[in-house]
Amino acid sequence: MKRVVIGLSGGVDSSVAAYVLQQQGYEVIGLFMKNWHDDSVTISNECPWLDDSNDAMLVAEKLGIPFQTVDLSEQYKERIVDYMFHEYKKGRTPNPDVLCNREIKFDVFMKIALELGADFVATGHYCRKGTIQKEGKDIYQLLSGVDGNKDQSYFLCQLSQEQLAKSLFPIGELTKPQVREIASELDLVTAEKKDSQGLCFIGKVKLPDFLQQQLKPKEGVIVEIPREQDIFNQVKTEFNSEEDKLAYLSRKIDYQIDYGKIVGKHQGAHYFTKGQRKGLAVGGTIEPLFVIDTDVSANVIYTGQGKEHPGLYKKALFVTNEELHWVREDLALNVGETMNVKARIRYRQALESAILHKVDSGLYVEFENPQSAITEGQFVAWYIGDELLGSGVIS
Known part of the structure; x- marks a missing residue:
């Protein structure tokens, strides 16, 4: 039996993901990630992580799987919270959820899981993993979830081949209503639980309140x-060149x-x-x-x-080489090459037709239609069909 460590968050998605893995014959271990306990930053009097970890424990008991809590708050503060404040100070708008997956769930957490002898790490994300052979080598694909309404591939747009190799997404083939139904049939405590909103598992935080504690108000x-x-x-x-035109279209x-x-x-x-x-x-x-x-x-x-308002719209954006990431490294563009793709600049946005242009200093994404509120610091992700090929930070 292959061993899988699943991040049990105390929500319905990861609960059902654990069950699906059991059904597929894996040995499953549940881990709850505690990511925040900095009392100097009073977030709210509620303590959602305690409730969530209790729910996760009850689910593990019900499914009969081992369970423990790991404290990742130090790494979370360093890699996510400090980064967020740094970005906001610069006037950019970071996406903590994308970072959280890259830095915490599929890095720090994954290392802990592998130390526990896990073959794979699983999460309750609505996306799928594909494997293809190319020149005798396994190449992993990050595919959209079947439920178009809940597809979360965007949040995983910064994963690498190494991370995907060790990842499983058990509910990617299910829709949210199916997941709720399975949870109800199993009588799981999370069956009717609302989806969590707020910062990637810090819990019920209103972002401005959180920021005000670090970035001082200034009229x-x-x-x-x-x-x-x-x-x-x-x-x-x-324009003198295509690159001139793209620089103009993406200018601030x-x-x-x-x-x-x-x-x-x-x-x-x-x-x-x-x-x-x-x-x-x-x-x-x-x-x-x-x-x-x-x-x-x-x-x-x-x-x-x-x-x-015309000030909201632009037809192109730029990603620097330092902030450019290919999930499919084998498809990365060389300077001077272009690629027709579908792209989105935020979660849940419909995919839009675009052309990628690789230049010396980075990559331009030129949209067929002007896009509203292209925001520096957010991620752009591009797809062909239902496969996410790469992403980058909008500069």
């Missing part, structure tokens, strides 16, 4: 840029306060992200205001009215 102005502003009408159509507009009018105040530009509508607390506009850019060094938030 600044909110500026509204009208859509008629000249900067949106100066459209360049002639350099907004100035005098391009618009001051409409309000805020408590820190680093709490806001492009495309955000809530939390601005500015009334009296015909259409709601959306954040079109933030300038953290000058502590200014630039906004525009309505979700069709």
Whole structure:
């Protein structure tokens, strides 16, 4: 029997994943990851990780599998929380869930599992793994989950071949309603439990509250840029090269306060992200205001009215070589090569047609249609069919 260590989170997905592995004949061990106990950062009086670890333990008891808790809070703080604060300070918007998978679940946690003699590590993600042979070598594929509504391949977009080789995704072939049904039939305590929201398993955290404890509030102005502003009408159509054109399409507009009018105040530009509508607390506009850019060094938030505001849209983005990652290393592009793909710039976004262009300094992703709120620090992931081939941090 092959041994599998599964990350039991106290949710319904990982509970059913453990059961499916048992049915497939694996020896299953459940581990709960404790990722947070820094009392200096009071997150909330509730203690969700305790409830979750209890639920995970009850599920393990019910299924008759060994169970223990591992404390990864030190590594989590170092690799996820500190990184997040660092990114927000720079005015970027990180994605802790993607990092959490790359750095914690499929790295720190995986190493612990392998030390316990595991052949594989499993999680309750809605995605699938494929294996193909190429030149006599096994190549692992990261495939979308069957449930299009819940597909979580995007969150695993930074995994490597080594990590995929040792991973299993037992519920990738199931839909969420099927998973709930199995949990009910087994009478698992997690059957009706709501899906967790909030930071990747720190629990019930509202991000602004969390950030305020590290990034001190600092008053600044909110500026509204009208859509008629000249900067949106100066459209360049002639370029010396394809790369020039891509650099132009993905450029960051350099907004100035005098391009618009001051409409309000805020408590820190680093709490806001492009495309955000809530939390601005500015009334009296015909259409709601959306954040079109933030300038953290000058502590200014630039906004525009309505979700069709031209400041929200761009046709291309850039990923530097340092932040470019291929799940399928064998398909990585060389300088000068292009690839037609489908891409998304956030979880649950519908896949959009795009072309990848490899250049000396990195990779451009050029979309067929303009994309709203392309946000620095977030991940872009690209697919062919239902296979995720690679990803990168939007720069």
